[in-house]
Amino acid sequence: MGPPALRGVLPVLLACAGLAVLQLLLGGLPFFVTLASMVGINVILAVSLNVVNGMTGQFSIGHAGFMAVGAYAAARVSMLLNEVAISGLPEAVSNQVLYAVALLAGGVAAAACGFVVGLPSLRLRGDYLAIVTLGFGEIVRVVIQNTPPQTSPGFWAMGGSLGLTDIPSGRSSLFSTWLWAFLVVLVARRIAESSHGRSLTAIREDEVAAEAMGVNTTAYKVRAFVVSSFFAGVAGGLFAHFYETISPGSFTYVRSMEIVVMVVAGGLGSTTGSIVAAVFLTLLPEGLRSGFLALGGQAAAQVAEQVRMPIYGVLLVVLMLARPQGLFGTRELWHRRKAKGAAP
Amino acid sequence: MSYFLVLLVFGLWSGTIYALVALGYTMVYGVLKLINFAHGDVMMVGTYVGYATALQWKARGATGRAWTPGMGQVLTIFFVSMALCAVLGWLVERFAYRPLREKPKLTALITAIGISFVISYGFQMEVGFLPGPAPRAFPPLLKETTWLSLRGGEVTLSNIQVISFAVALGLMAALQWLVFKTRFGRAMRAVSFDHRTAALLGIPVDRVIAGTFMIGSALAAGAGLLFALKDSQVDPLMGTQQGLKAFVAAVIGGIGNVPGAVVGALLLGVVEQLVVGYAASSWRDAVAFGFLIVVLLLRPEGLFGRVTAEKV
Amino acid sequence: MSEPLLEARGATIQFGGLKALSEFSLVVRAGELQGLIGPNGAGKTTAFNVLTGVYAPTAGDVLVCGKRVNGKKPHQINRLGLARTFQNIRLFKSLSALDNVKVACLAETHPLFSRARIEALQQSALSPLATALDAANDYYDWWRALLLTPGFQREEEALTARARELLEVMGLSHRADEEARNLPYGEQRRLEIARALGTRPKVLLLDEPAAGMNTREKAELMVLIGQLRDRFGLGILVIEHDMKLVMGICERITVLDHGETIAFGTGAEVRANPKVVEAYLGDAPAPGTGGAA
Numbered sequence: 001m002g003p004p005a006l007r008g009v010l011p012v013l014l015a016c017a018g019l020a021v022l023q024l025l026l027g028g029l030p031f032f033v034t035l036a037s038m039v040g041i042n043v044i045l046a047v048s049l050n051v052v053n054g055m056t057g058q059f060s061i062g063h064a065g066f067m068a069v070g071a072y073a074a075a076r077v078s079m080l081l082n083e084v085a086i087s088g089l090p091e092a093v094s095n096q097v098l099y100a101v102a103l104l105a106g107g108v109a110a111a112a113c114g115f116v117v118g119l120p121s122l123r124l125r126g127d128y129l130a131i132v133t134l135g136f137g138e139i140v141r142v143v144i145q146n147t148p149p150q151t152s153p154g155f156w157a158m159g160g161s162l163g164l165t166d167i168p169s170g171r172s173s174l175f176s177t178w179l180w181a182f183l184v185v186l187v188a189r190r191i192a193e194s195s196h197g198r199s200l201t202a203i204r205e206d207e208v209a210a211e212a213m214g215v216n217t218t219a220y221k222v223r224a225f226v227v228s229s230f231f232a233g234v235a236g237g238l239f240a241h242f243y244e245t246i247s248p249g250s251f252t253y254v255r256s257m258e259i260v261v262m263v264v265a266g267g268l269g270s271t272t273g274s275i276v277a278a279v280f281l282t283l284l285p286e287g288l289r290s291g292f293l294a295l296g297g298q299a300a301a302q303v304a305e306q307v308r309m310p311i312y313g314v315l316l317v318v319l320m321l322a323r324p325q326g327l328f329g330t331r332e333l334w335h336r337r338k339a340k341g342a343a344p
Numbered sequence: 345m346s347y348f349l350v351l352l353v354f355g356l357w358s359g360t361i362y363a364l365v366a367l368g369y370t371m372v373y374g375v376l377k378l379i380n381f382a383h384g385d386v387m388m389v390g391t392y393v394g395y396a397t398a399l400q401w402k403a404r405g406a407t408g409r410a411w412t413p414g415m416g417q418v419l420t421i422f423f424v425s426m427a428l429c430a431v432l433g434w435l436v437e438r439f440a441y442r443p444l445r446e447k448p449k450l451t452a453l454i455t456a457i458g459i460s461f462v463i464s465y466g467f468q469m470e471v472g473f474l475p476g477p478a479p480r481a482f483p484p485l486l487k488e489t490t491w492l493s494l495r496g497g498e499v500t501l502s503n504i505q506v507i508s509f510a511v512a513l514g515l516m517a518a519l520q521w522l523v524f525k526t527r528f529g530r531a532m533r534a535v536s537f538d539h540r541t542a543a544l545l546g547i548p549v550d551r552v553i554a555g556t557f558m559i560g561s562a563l564a565a566g567a568g569l570l571f572a573l574k575d576s577q578v579d580p581l582m583g584t585q586q587g588l589k590a591f592v593a594a595v596i597g598g599i600g601n602v603p604g605a606v607v608g609a610l611l612l613g614v615v616e617q618l619v620v621g622y623a624a625s626s627w628r629d630a631v632a633f634g635f636l637i638v639v640l641l642l643r644p645e646g647l648f649g650r651v652t653a654e655k656v
Numbered sequence: 657m658s659e660p661l662l663e664a665r666g667a668t669i670q671f672g673g674l675k676a677l678s679e680f681s682l683v684v685r686a687g688e689l690q691g692l693i694g695p696n697g698a699g700k701t702t703a704f705n706v707l708t709g710v711y712a713p714t715a716g717d718v719l720v721c722g723k724r725v726n727g728k729k730p731h732q733i734n735r736l737g738l739a740r741t742f743q744n745i746r747l748f749k750s751l752s753a754l755d756n757v758k759v760a761c762l763a764e765t766h767p768l769f770s771r772a773r774i775e776a777l778q779q780s781a782l783s784p785l786a787t788a789l790d791a792a793n794d795y796y797d798w799w800r801a802l803l804l805t806p807g808f809q810r811e812e813e814a815l816t817a818r819a820r821e822l823l824e825v826m827g828l829s830h831r832a833d834e835e836a837r838n839l840p841y842g843e844q845r846r847l848e849i850a851r852a853l854g855t856r857p858k859v860l861l862l863d864e865p866a867a868g869m870n871t872r873e874k875a876e877l878m879v880l881i882g883q884l885r886d887r888f889g890l891g892i893l894v895i896e897h898d899m900k901l902v903m904g905i906c907e908r909i910t911v912l913d914h915g916e917t918i919a920f921g922t923g924a925e926v927r928a929n930p931k932v933v934e935a936y937l938g939d940a941p942a943p944g945t946g947g948a949a
Binding site: 198209212 | 708710729730731732734735739740742746747748749750751755758759760762791794795797798801802803804805808809812815851852854855
Binding site for chain 1: 379440443444447449450451452453454455457458459460461462463465466468469470471584588591592595624626627629630632633634636637640641644
């Protein structure tokens with residue numbers, strides 16, 4: 001599709017156009033915006049986690065920790081740049097540029113953490129990564145809880161247990177959230193269809209053989225981890241600017257596990273599966289909660305909320321016993337084209 | 345100095361209780377190479393069973409709040425909890441883990457997490473007999489008195505602490521005897537080396553694994569009751585919190601290694617108390633994982649672990 | 657006499673008190689086809705594992721293309737020109753046959769920092785810098801993959817073409833898009849060889865390539881291995897139990913027993929060696945009868 005030189009960026013340009021239209025049409029409907037934003041953020045989290053857990057076959061269960069790093073980093077950068085404006089640009093545009101800067105800062109911070117966490121642990125046996133990533137999430141939470149309140153000067157005033165509540169408003173938009181969602185899907189797909197993706201899958205299938213075929217398995221695992229953490233950080237930044245307030249309680253072990261459920265249910269290794277599961281598992285609890293609220297009032301809604309996690313647990317167990325490959329296994333929506341003989 | 349001793353005593357106290365839970369993790373990992381994420385939650389269930397049992401008697405025979413159960417009743421509480429948890433452990437192994445034994449380990453790991461969710465979040469629901477998320481005060485099974493007094497009263501050892509030590513050490517000694525001096529223990533060790541060969545040698549692998557789960561779960565129930573005695577409360581999330589720390593202790597000692605789990609747990613308990621005492625209690629939860637990461641960086645197989653090479 | 661491609665000098669590996677491999681010495685040159693035989697448990701696969709870097713030798717040296725590789729990781733040794741297949745087939749099961757080979761065909765990319773310079777830095781005191789430059793190369797390569805640069809696309813196409821060629825050499829073109837786990841046993845073994853060839857090796861180590869094959873398949877494989885040797889100018893070392901195969905194609909044979917080398921020479925010399933006869937007669941029919949050892 002298109003001349004080779006443009007093939008890389010063309011999808012992004014098309015997406016920008018499409019999303020701009022979407023923003024104009026639906027950006028004014030708060031209910032839609034809320035749901036769509038939450039879905040978009042979860043898609044980014046699930047697809048990025050799938051790169052590590054699905055494609056590479058590692059077991060990371062601390063994704064919320066990287067999300068937290070990104071959220072807080074992006075929030076603080078945004079807060080500190082709040083009074084700044086880029087000369088020569090209208091205020092709205094200047095804000096969006098600084099927003100992008102904040103998001104990138106969040107992503108880079110999370111990626112750096114991914115590197116620091118990944119490098120020592122990915123040398124170890126698979127189950128160790130699970131413990132270390134879980135621990136990382138906990139450590140991040142505890143560190144943030146011990147930071148000074150947000151009114152204090154300096155970058156590290158992360159608000160402690162109370163969190164940050166003065167995150168600049170009006171930055172988040174359907175366009176930006178979904179553009180990043182599009183980017184992560186594009187990145188995941190391009191990785192999967194490149195030699196790097198094949199190497200990652202080889203590592204998943206048989207690490208010893210991959211190593212014997214010249215694949216530097218540790219380096220590859222770390223790279224996958226870094227890419228995955230970057231997007232988790234961006235998702236965190238998007239989350240922070242959407243809700244305009246964050247606290248350590250938003251990034252617990254529970255959130256990590258929710259994302260794991262999405263990736264597993266969708267199919268470990270399938271980006272499509274992660275997207276579908278993220279959409280479904282974001283909308284369904286919301287739908288149920290609203291439904292119960294309408295039918296049975298506050299008490300019923302509370303029960304619906306409480307029963308969500310045990311049901312996730314049952315879902316995991318049933319999935320593993322009956323259909324461990326999840327919804328899509330390792331297949332993708334775009335695989336069908338390949339089978340018909342089109343160029344890869 | 346006495347402050348240090350006080351912290352040390354508290355550290356060893358929680359350490360011995362962590363040890364009881366860590367043993368369950370390490371034994372199951374030894375025979376199945378599985379991190380049983382649900383183990384801590386089984387402990388929590390045991391604590392609640394004990395709580396419910398105690399409440400029964402309290403309701404019937406209570407004259408005001410000052411109810412102290414007799415020795416027979418305390419023993420019954422322990423026995424009922426441990427027995428019920430053994431059954432729960434057996435159920436989980438039989439229906440959730442055994443079907444997945446030949447599947448990749450990741451599958452069983454995810455199942456374990458699922459079961460952990462069902463139990464810990466299930467107990468947070470306020471439906472029927474399920475207790476709901478608020479912590480409940482655990483009735484004191486013993487009247488607290490000081491048994492030992494050092495350095496002129498600055499360092500004291502209460503009866504609860506001494507008995508807790510004694511119970512924990514007794515259970516650990518019993519386990520030690522079981523693993524190293526009985527036929528079942530030998531079978532356990534054989535299965536943890538290589539379960540296929542063990543099966544070929546006529547060892548009933550399924551029963552050994554089921555037994556391992558039951559013993560581990562019973563120990564965890566005992567630990568849960570000792571926790572409840574120490575903190576005077578139960579809550580549905582104690583399994584995940586304390587259980588995870590106990591698991592970290594097992595890894596520090598060398599996962600799969602029984603004495604290692606005990607040493608790791610004692611170390612963790614002490615270090616945790618020292619951090620809380622000398623730094624700040626808000627850092628408590630990070631200690632376990634920080635300690636773990638340091639150990640994994642320097643000696644990944646744990647303090648007592650063997651470096652296992654994969655056969656190519 | 658050309659330079660040795662693969663050389664082991666007194667390589668020894670000890671696991672606790674057990675010497676699995678003792679004073680193992682071997683030289684393989686381009687165009688040579690050598691055999692490594694011995695009863696079960698003699699240490700043949702262990703020798704392969706030491707040569708390919710899965711284990712580091714506790715004593716002695718291993719050299720690949722003249723460079724000492726003790727303690728290097730398997731992927732580094734592979735890059736130096738040594739490839740292997742496995743006794744228990746280790747294909748990437750869910751990948752297609754073509755993809756299996758493609759994984760091994762690491763792209764001939766134009767890195768940001770030249771490999772030669774990085775190699776040189778590795779030897780010097782600035783080796784952390786070399787690691788950093790290597791990582792930078794890697795990230796740059798990922799970036800090119802994400803942007804789908806024309807250069808990257810061309811490399812992918814070249815890679816695919818080369819992989820298809822290798823499949824054809826091994827007679828597997830008709831299976832290119834088939835998942836590796838669906839291939840019949842004999843084809844899986846051939847695929848492993850195709851994959852190993854993808855890494856552009858100078859020496860090929862084949863661990864029981866004919867195991868489980870019938871007589872006809874074995875005969876075809878014998879011919880194929882000889883052709884590979886000629887076509888790619890490789891040195892090949894084969895572990896095998898089937899004596900007919902070994903005597904048929906190997907010019908020289910090393911015999912291991914309990915980790916020690918008990919004989920070395922041509923097929924005829926080895927067969928007549930009383931120590932070899934004893935090692936085999938100890939548990940199994942004598943060599944040359946084609947029975948399972």
